[in-house]
Amino acid sequence: MLDYITSYLRSNTTPGQAGNIFWAFVYIVLIFLGLSIAVIAMNWLERKILAHMQVRLGPMRVGPHGLLQPIADALKLLLKEDIMPAEADKAVFWAAPLMVVITAFTVFIVVPFGPTHAVTDMNIGILFMLGVSSLGVLGIVMAGWASNSHYPLIGALRSSAQMVSYEIAMGLAVVAAVLMTSLSGIGVYGIGGSGDGTGTLSMIGIVQAQQAQHVWFIFKFFPLGLIAFFIFAVAMVAETNRAPFDLPEAESELTAGFHTEYSGFRWSLFFLAEYSAMIAVSSIAVTLWLGGWMRPFPTWLSGETWDLIFSLFPAATFLLLALIAFLGTIRMPKHPYFRIQTLGLGGFAVLLGLIGLVLLIPDVRNRVQDIYWFSIKVAGFMYLYIWYRGTFPRYRFDQLMKMGWKVLLPMGIGVLILTALVGVL
Amino acid sequence: MKPDSYISHLELGEKDETFLDSNELIINMGPQHPATHGVLRVILKLDGEKVLGTECVIGYLHRGVEKIAENRTYTMFNPYVDRMDYVAAVSNGLGYCEAVEKLLNVEAPPRAKYIRVILTELNRITSHQLWLGTHALDIGAITPLFYTFRDREEILKIFEKYCGARLTTHAFRIGGCQYETYEGFEQDVKKFLDFFKPKIDEYEELLTTNRIWVERTKGVGLISGKECIALGVTGPVLRASGVRWDIRKAQPYAAYSDFQFEIPIGQNGDTYDRYLVRMAEMRQSVRIIEQAVGGIPEGPIMAKVPKVLKPPVGEIYHSIEAPKGELGYFIVSDGSTQPYRLRVRPPSFVNLQALDMMVRGQLVADVIAVIGTLDIVLGEVDR
Known part of the structure; x- marks a missing residue:
């Protein structure tokens, strides 16, 4: 038994491929926990960053700098009365949030946090991911329909229309990236671009192709990779119903859109699903165009020294966060009223520092580095999401459609054809 | 259903x-x-x-303000008008006080008139700031709201220092002002103007050339000048449709005839033009305040009015250019201490009539944009 558990540690495939159910389960639990923490952190960060963009402080009361606010909110949501409208379609109303949340979490099975850090590596990984993540829209439509109310209905209609228009452009951009895995040629303008092409749909395979060709696909066949990435980056915002494409839940128009009738825990499931869907599509973007788990400049800054320097980044990040938290602790008011908060923030600083120190251990840092780079890139996208929300007004429904069908779709087709041509030449 | x-x-x-x-x-x-x-x-x-x-x-939100007026003396009714358009309380008070003054045949002293102009124009800025923030919020841009509220706070501080209240100010009395300006009033206003001028540019930077903002507002809620006049629509909505009508210029009241300012107008009569007109109006307000604060004349702030106001029998209509349009008061006096009838012509109520014409055939999202651009305050619509 012990052998069964430890044998996997020496292999260099994903648990799914190794057929090791124990480790697959461990990975699932870890991803689930990590994702929940990420959603909580994202909630806090979104409120803080948005607040600072808008000349206010954001949550400051619950815990030091409002750090415990998401937890307080979660508790509040759990304790709220579970309301189901009398006229609602009970079964569908019950199933809709589950549908949304299950699909949002299922996609993470194939997300490659590192060459071995994924639950499994399917040979149709990217198809699986797109397919399952678009099932989430079905949950939204179900929610809107089952509420038996007008605003949710309109929200659901908008959502399905939005999905149809953006899924296609998104798919074309993805196909362009998949095509790049099989086109090894330097092409007319390719940067880097050596090594053999391996046509693959596997998420890990796509990153390995970028590794082998020494180029992130965003830079491949410049500017084709960049355009494909841009199409995907726009479509993924629309796909996750976030500003400026947050029409299905347009607060000022449809009160809360498809989840108007939901409250308490059911609503929190939608919330959880929205944020994990954001993380999921960002992971697709990172995997396809930004080199997945690869560290920056693996070719230009190669060699032992650079490897060492880059492997120290995770520890450095945590130590820096610990330092910020520590400085915050010092700057806390010296009033007895703030004693518990000061202690809490200090404890948080110590925790971050300890994590930073653990990450300095060579074995750990080599194993964890991939996850770090992947997460940092995803976090960059998360910041973009918040930034969009702070900057843009909301598109109108017809403008959204026009953008999807008349701009992104032709661009997608063009990029696909050009990629194929350039690759063959 | x-x-x-x-x-x-x-x-x-x-x-x-x-x-x-x-x-x-x-x-x-x-x-x-x-x-x-x-x-x-x-x-x-x-x-x-x-x-x-x-x-x-x-x-x-109907509170029967006009009926209340029939049971209050002229002086007692003064604070009630602040509660109609609660984001432009100073303007409401100015209109009422001037209407009663006209009825009584008294005139406020020049110093009082200047103070009235300064406070009213500051109030116009707060009203437009609130409009900008909420309008942008309705269209989905959440950030301008906080910027405008940050700057609005500075004006409210001046109000608070002047008369103790921030929103329902009750700043003026029939016959002039009750309070002399406080020590440093002029410096405060000048400081605010210096602070505020770059802020208008900041708002414009966020929205004027923002692609989504332009797409959401251009061609939305079209209304022509003729239609505006037919419906009685006034204020920035009328001016954005290309009609140069501003009561401050057309029938000058208070001390407006002393100041140089322009009436910004638009051409297309769409939501974007109304946005531009209001932004330009804020700049013009700044210009008026600049002129006024530099030249406040010395003298009394209160005209000679009797302790008990008993206007002669008769009727009067007096209107001013409130931030939202023409705000008129029609007062019928039967010679007693209370008005026989008081009718308010609220700009929001009249402007709201244009909603149906402006949104027919457009989309749900445009209804929101148009409600925002009409700049209505329900306290004034319902009274």
């Missing part, structure tokens, strides 16, 4: 008994809705997302 008793011109079509059940959707926007600026209720008849017709239901 059962047809509502309020629906008059929104008659439901024949019920489609086929499987698809494809008749129009009637939805109820408000009175509890985040974007109806209070308790406005709009019944929308929709074909998918397209608006086939609207019906406004008002009265959720």
